[in-house]
Amino acid sequence: DAKTTQPPSMDCAEGRAANLPCNHSTISGNEYVYWYRQIHSQGPQYIIHGLKNNETNEMASLIITEDRKSSTLILPHATLRDTAVYYCIVRARGSQGNLIFGKGTKLSVKP
Amino acid sequence: SQTIHQWPATLVQPVGSPLSLECTVEGTSNPNLYWYRQAAGRGLQLLFYSVGIGQISSEVPQNLSASRPQDRQFILSSKKLLLSDSGFYLCAWMPATNEKLFFGSGTQLSVL
Numbered sequence: 001d002a003k004t005t006q007p008p009s010m011d012c013a014e015g016r017a018a019n020l021p022c023n024h025s026t027i028s029g030n031e032y033v034y035w036y037r038q039i040h041s042q043g044p045q046y047i048i049h050g051l052k053n054n055e056t057n058e059m060a061s062l063i064i065t066e067d068r069k070s071s072t073l074i075l076p077h078a079t080l081r082d083t084a085v086y087y088c089i090v091r092a093r094g095s096q097g098n099l100i101f102g103k104g105t106k107l108s109v110k111p
Numbered sequence: 112s113q114t115i116h117q118w119p120a121t122l123v124q125p126v127g128s129p130l131s132l133e134c135t136v137e138g139t140s141n142p143n144l145y146w147y148r149q150a151a152g153r154g155l156q157l158l159f160y161s162v163g164i165g166q167i168s169s170e171v172p173q174n175l176s177a178s179r180p181q182d183r184q185f186i187l188s189s190k191k192l193l194l195s196d197s198g199f200y201l202c203a204w205m206p207a208t209n210e211k212l213f214f215g216s217g218t219q220l221s222v223l
Contacts, residue, residue, distance in 0.1 A: 042216065044212075045214070087155075102154060
């Protein structure tokens, strides 16, 4: 699976949009981009995933560049409860087993 | 609905003692199962994964082992714990029908 690069930390003001970038320049054509987040002392939680089209759900939006070498997770109105470590992962659909988490981005939402 | 159970929530063990952490999934069949570890202030490290009964893949050579005696049961074990085995252990499962990974609530293991 391709590797990803994320900034180690970001701040965001409460109520503003949080835009979390992820670089995956070696992504293959059959690899999806997944986002998870981990609130302190809890198991990670699935947020969203996509292949090449932009995706939106009740939690967030995922914007993938046309060349698919990078993506951005958008939390449209960040709240204090969105403070967490956000992980970007690329993985081929149907691949056996391993799902590798990097170090992620620590997002701090401030009042 | 599907649920994942992982226990215990916290565990304090002396160095050299054995370990057994259990994880079970309900409401699904033939899931992929995973054990991750997170050391303090570190990222998630994949330890083991299993795509079926008796099938275990190890990602990192270490003092731990895993077993899958039943379809929805995944066990993490050690014969003799080391100080470096301390950490937050997470079990996870992925259904055969989609690619989302669902995590348990984790076990905080302290080896003293």
